[in-house]
Amino acid sequence: MEDPWQEAYDFAVEVARGAGAVIRKAAESEIKVSTKSSTVDLVTKTDERVEKIIIGSLKEQFGEGTHCFIGEESVANGESCNLTDKPTWIIDPVDGTTNFVHGFPFVAVSIAFAVNKQLEFGVIYSCLEDKMYRARRGKGAFCDDEPLAVSDVADIHKSIIISEHGTDRSPEKVKKIFSTMQKILCIPVHGLRGSGTAATNMCLVASGAVEAFFEIGIHCWDIAAGAVIVKEAGGVLLDVDGGPFDLMSRRMVSANNETIARRIIKEIEIFDSERDDAPVQKKKK
Numbered sequence: 550m551e552d553p554w555q556e557a558y559d560f561a562v563e564v565a566r567g568a569g570a571v572i573r574k575a576a577e578s579e580i581k582v583s584t585k586s587s588t589v590d591l592v593t594k595t596d597e598r599v600e601k602i603i604i605g606s607l608k609e610q611f612g613e614g615t616h617c618f619i620g621e622e623s624v625a626n627g628e629s630c631n632l633t634d635k636p637t638w639i640i641d642p643v644d645g646t647t648n649f650v651h652g653f654p655f656v657a658v659s660i661a662f663a664v665n666k667q668l669e670f671g672v673i674y675s676c677l678e679d680k681m682y683r684a685r686r687g688k689g690a691f692c693d694d695e696p697l698a699v700s701d702v703a704d705i706h707k708s709i710i711i712s713e714h715g716t717d718r719s720p721e722k723v724k725k726i727f728s729t730m731q732k733i734l735c736i737p738v739h740g741l742r743g744s745g746t747a748a749t750n751m752c753l754v755a756s757g758a759v760e761a762f763f764e765i766g767i768h769c770w771d772i773a774a775g776a777v778i779v780k781e782a783g784g785v786l787l788d789v790d791g792g793p794f795d796l797m798s799r800r801m802v803s804a805n806n807e808t809i810a811r812r813i814i815k816e817i818e819i820f821d822s823e824r825d826d827a828p829v830q831k832k833k834k
């Protein structure tokens with residue numbers, strides 16, 4: 550078969566659009582909030598409902614036996630988070646749940662697809678802005694059919710960098726996060742930002758609106774689709790220690806180029822976070 554995954558790619562775009570419409574509608578009604586690992590780790594009925602809709606549609610289209618599914622809420626409910634060679638969908642139904650709860654206007658549906666552990670395509674629908682980002686390996690990245698390209702800034706002093714604070718409030722981790730941000734701010738850079746969703750942050754790198762986004766603590770479903778979009782827009786992905794990007798490692802630097810990525814890496818204070826594919830799966834965040 551010449552182009553085996555085009556149908557899956559097109560279908561993912563439509564599924565993301567439909568899921569985004571459900572989220573938009575839910576954002577207009579009363580949002581009932583529960584918590585997962587801590588009081589700041591939020592989940593809503595919409596997260597669970599939208600994940601069921603997405604996985605249900607994909608299973609109906611592609612069959613349950615041949616394709617595997619890694620979804621944020623399924624993993625929180627005890628399902629496995631192992632990436633195998635099988636065709637695998639990696640799904641975050643509502644990336645930016647805290648934003649969704651507060652009405653902060655960046656919320657994204659993130660759907661990625663990997664085969665033989667290689668990411669084939671990624672779709673991110675920023676549903677409150679109504680922007681559809683997508684990329685297929687080797688075929689470029691787009692936002693609503695406009696090609697995307699990363700910024701050409703190579704001087705860190707002329708950059709905007711995104712990072713986030715995560716959901717862990719242990720003082721040692723928060724201290725490292727703020728110390729890293731302080732060091733980067735004082736390089737100095739033009740500014741620090743954060744949209745509250747890793748998926749949208751990666752789209753901002755791919756669009757050239759910022760030069761880099763890095764974070765420790767994120768999960769594979771937060772960054773899988775964004776990884777394809779950043780790469781296809783001409784950007785780079787690295788581990789926070791400068792090694793190769795590892796989707797299951799819960800940490801990542803995405804940037805417009807390697808010079809910017811490596812300059813940021815010099816300042817990052819690394820802290821531990823259990824891998825997504827750690828042998829014993831607990832409820833974690």
Ligand SMILES: Nc1ncnc2c1ncn2[C@@H]1O[C@H](CO)[C@@H](O)[C@H]1OP(=O)(O)O
Nearest residue numbers: 644645646713715716746747766767834
């Ligand atoms: N423990 C964690 N630490 C850091 N970021 C996390 C995190 N858990 C989830 N994230 C994700 O990182 C971004 C903000 O830090 C969001 O995309 C958020 O996804 P979520 O909204 O789906 O939970």
Ligand SMILES: [Mg+2]
Nearest residue numbers: 641644645771
């Ligand atoms: Mg997420």
